[in-house]
Amino acid sequence: MKPVAPPSTLIYQISFISMYTNHQSEQLFEKAKQLMPGGVNSPVRAFRSVYGTPIFFKNGKGCHVTDEDGNKYIDFCCSWGPLILGHADPDVEEAIIAAVRNGTSFGAPTALENQLAALIIDNHPVVEKIRFVSSGTEAVMSALRLARGYTGKSKIVKFEGCYHGHADSLLVKAGSGLVTFGVSTSAGVPDSFAAETIVLPLNDLEALEQTLLAQQQEIAAIIIEPIPANNGLLLQENNFLTSLRALCTKYGILLIFDEVISGFRVGFSGASGHYNIHPDIVTFGKIIGGGMPVGAYGASVEIMSKVSPDGPVYQAGTLSGNPVAMAAGIAALTKCLQPNFYKDLEDKTSFFIDLIQKEIDKHHYPVHIFHIGSIFWWSFSNADAVRSADEIDANSMDYFKKLHRFLLERGVYFGPSGYEVGFVSAAHEKEDLVEAAMKINEGLAFIYAT
Numbered sequence: 001m002k003p004v005a006p007p008s009t010l011i012y013q014i015s016f017i018s019m020y021t022n023h024q025s026e027q028l029f030e031k032a033k034q035l036m037p038g039g040v041n042s043p044v045r046a047f048r049s050v051y052g053t054p055i056f057f058k059n060g061k062g063c064h065v066t067d068e069d070g071n072k073y074i075d076f077c078c079s080w081g082p083l084i085l086g087h088a089d090p091d092v093e094e095a096i097i098a099a100v101r102n103g104t105s106f107g108a109p110t111a112l113e114n115q116l117a118a119l120i121i122d123n124h125p126v127v128e129k130i131r132f133v134s135s136g137t138e139a140v141m142s143a144l145r146l147a148r149g150y151t152g153k154s155k156i157v158k159f160e161g162c163y164h165g166h167a168d169s170l171l172v173k174a175g176s177g178l179v180t181f182g183v184s185t186s187a188g189v190p191d192s193f194a195a196e197t198i199v200l201p202l203n204d205l206e207a208l209e210q211t212l213l214a215q216q217q218e219i220a221a222i223i224i225e226p227i228p229a230n231n232g233l234l235l236q237e238n239n240f241l242t243s244l245r246a247l248c249t250k251y252g253i254l255l256i257f258d259e260v261i262s263g264f265r266v267g268f269s270g271a272s273g274h275y276n277i278h279p280d281i282v283t284f285g286k287i288i289g290g291g292m293p294v295g296a297y298g299a300s301v302e303i304m305s306k307v308s309p310d311g312p313v314y315q316a317g318t319l320s321g322n323p324v325a326m327a328a329g330i331a332a333l334t335k336c337l338q339p340n341f342y343k344d345l346e347d348k349t350s351f352f353i354d355l356i357q358k359e360i361d362k363h364h365y366p367v368h369i370f371h372i373g374s375i376f377w378w379s380f381s382n383a384d385a386v387r388s389a390d391e392i393d394a395n396s397m398d399y400f401k402k403l404h405r406f407l408l409e410r411g412v413y414f415g416p417s418g419y420e421v422g423f424v425s426a427a428h429e430k431e432d433l434v435e436a437a438m439k440i441n442e443g444l445a446f447i448y449a450t
């Protein structure tokens, strides 16, 4: 295979000579930095892993977004996953407006909560009862408390390379050497909290078995993104996931599938349905709210009976089950349940990826696009399987950085980090995908030009 040269700085610099400007975004960002830490309300938006300043968006319709400078992009970030129907879907929009007209919050039950709960319970194999919260972080945090309350044990196991939101006990990475107890990855998380979390490598059955054998009495739950999609797309071997299920059952440990990304994305029943594995608790976020802030956790009637006010595990929320958000979720999930919805989405994604992969193969670029359902991720290496976080070379992110900028200037938007996955939505039409693929192929030629 012909060796490929590293990206050329000179060519990269020349690329800046383009018609693309983002002065409005730059000005807004300057102001934002005076008002909010780093100028943003969530760190990855700050564009620190890619060139330039964050784009300030003004509106979105279908698969397109327009920024404050009037630049239009085909969007593959889709708000980091929630927008499976694209931006401003007419049915979701209408449901939101109708709900708003009835009042935005009551701090009391509404029929809409029943509707969304029933829609999910009737169509999801794991969920017999559900509790709505307002974010994925809250869903995961509450699920862990429930697992601890249910089992009476305190430790949890997570996997390196999975992200579960910013609850204290999850901002933890593996300790060094043989010590598997976690160490905090954020200031403000006491070591004593981190010590309650055991961190293991993904796809390593031996490490898992040894840990469970030694510490089964203390472990309440194992939490995993069954489709790890926050540190690349680290697709796990089937055997790892089925063994994980079997070991949890054997040792009386609850298995939590964090389906904040994969839930309603790779099928209505998410990764649980895709792999035909029944976790004890499942957490949701993103798609469940149709673009509004909703999270949820669900499980069997028996496990959920421990949640307050029925049981002793306290969990609450002023805006939980918010009627506007529920209305959006109902409209979105109703569309997801239409016949062939997921098949069409997957077909579109394969069509798109094939257009790019063919070009990659033709030129022997050291790039592989991993995908499942409508989720995809660029691996800038020759590996045809990447299953754990340590298999990703941090230096390869330089290629993404250059590609990201190239595409931004040509109207294709990806989330501003090479570790993040892209999403295809039902609103991406074939011509959008062809146009984007063409620009991506030009971008690959550019970054691998000698």
Ligand SMILES: Cc1ncc(COP(=O)(O)O)c(C=O)c1O
Residues within 6 Å of the ligand: 080, 135, 136, 137, 138, 140, 163, 164, 165, 166, 225, 230, 258, 259, 260, 261, 285, 286, 295
């Ligand atoms: C798998 C997973 N779990 C939890 C979260 C946290 O969700 P939120 O950002 O809504 O708090 C995320 C967010 O990206 C996620 O991807």
